[in-house]
Amino acid sequence: MIEIxxxxxxxxLLITVEGEADASSAIHLDNSIKESIEEDHKIILVDCTKxxxxxxxxxxxxxxxxGEIEEKEINFILFGLSEKVMNVFNMLGLDQLLTIKSxxxxxxxxx
Amino acid sequence: MNYSFDIPPSKDKLRQMRRFVTExxxxxxxxxxxxxxxxxxxxxxxxNIIIHGxxxxxxxxxxxxxxxxKQGIWFEIIDKGAAFDILKYNEPVLGELIKSKQKGGMGIxxxxxxxxxxxxxxxxxxxxxxxxxxxxx
Numbered sequence: 372m373i374e375i376x377x378x379x380x381x382x383x384l385l386i387t388v389e390g391e392a393d394a395s396s397a398i399h400l401d402n403s404i405k406e407s408i409e410e411d412h413k414i415i416l417v418d419c420t421k422x423x424x425x426x427x428x429x430x431x432x433x434x435x436x437x438g439e440i441e442e443k444e445i446n447f448i449l450f451g452l453s454e455k456v457m458n459v460f461n462m463l464g465l466d467q468l469l470t471i472k473s474x475x476x477x478x479x480x481x482x
Numbered sequence: 483m484n485y486s487f488d489i490p491p492s493k494d495k496l497r498q499m500r501r502f503v504t505e506x507x508x509x510x511x512x513x514x515x516x517x518x519x520x521x522x523x524x525x526x527x528x529x530n531i532i533i534h535g536x537x538x539x540x541x542x543x544x545x546x547x548x549x550x551x552k553q554g555i556w557f558e559i560i561d562k563g564a565a566f567d568i569l570k571y572n573e574p575v576l577g578e579l580i581k582s583k584q585k586g587g588m589g590i591x592x593x594x595x596x597x598x599x600x601x602x603x604x605x606x607x608x609x610x611x612x613x614x615x616x617x618x619x
Contacts, residue, residue, distance in 0.1 A: 372497065391497065393493075393496055393497070393500075393525065393529070394493045394496060394525075394529035394532075394533065395493035395494050395496060395497075397585075401585075424500070424518070424521075424522075426522055426525050426526060426529065426589070426592075427526055427586075427587075427588040427589035427591075427592055428529070428585070428589075430588055431579075431584070431585030431586060431587075431588060432585065434576075434579055434580055434585070434588070435579075435580075435583045435584065435585045436583075437580050438580055438581065438583060439583075454514075454515060455514060455515050455518040458515060458518070458519070459518075459519075459522060459592070462592060462595050462596070463576065463588055463591060463592065463595075464576065468576075468580070
C-alpha cells in the first residue's frame with residue numbers, strides 16, 4: 372500500500388510518499404515520478420518521512436530515472452528517510468548516486 | 483521454535499507475509515533494523531517466485547518456514563514453480579542498470595548482502611531456498 376501526494380510549494384514540486392514501496396506498489400511511485408519529470412519541474416523533492424518500507428522494486432524506480440534526472444538537470448532530492456529505509460539504500464550504494472538529505476529544513480537551506 | 487506462513491500467489495499478499503515475519507522476529511527481540519533486513523531478503527525471494535517462477539494462473543501457495551536457533555535464524559522458502567537458483571545468478575553491475583534504465587536485478591544483490599548462508603535445493607515437485615542470518619539475541 373502506497374499513497375503519493377504531489378504539491379507545488381514555492382519553486383519546487385513536493386512528492387510525499389507514504390506507506391510501502393514493494394513489488395506490488397512501486398508502479399504507482401514510478402508513474403508519479405515519471406509524470407513529474409515529464410512536467411519539467413526543475414526542483415523535485417521527495418518526502419520519505421512516512422515511507423515505512425522499501426524493497427528492490429522501489430529502489431529500482433529511483434535508479435531507473437537517474438539518467439533522465441541528470442540529462443534534464445533536475446535538482447532531485449530525497450529527504451526524511453528512516454534509519455531502516457536509509458539502510459537499504461546504503462546496502463547497494465544508492466546513497467552515492469542520489470541526493471539524500473536528512474530533513475526538509477536541510478533541503479531548503481540548500482536550494 | 484518453528485513458524486510457518488503460506489503466501490497466496492499474488493504480489494498483493496506480500497504485505498501479509500512481511501507482517502507475519504516481522505511479528506515473529508519482534509517476538510524474539512530482534513532489533514528493528516535487523517528485522518527489516520531479514521524481512522526484505524525474504525520479500526525479495528518471494529516476489530521473484532510470484533512474479534517469475536509461477537504461472538499466472540497458479541493456485542500454489544509459497545510456504546515460508548522460520549526456524550529460530552540459538553545463534554541465528556533460518557528461513558526456508560518453498561515453492562512449486564520454475565526452479566531458480568539464486569546462487570548461480572550473476573548480479574548485474576549497478577552502473578549498467580542505470581544506463582539501461584532497468585528496474586530489476588537488485589533484489590538478489592540484497593538477499594546475498596543480507597544473508598550469511600544460502601542453500602538451494604530443487605526436486606521434481608518443489609524448490610527450497612534456505613537462508614540463514616546470524617543474530618545476537
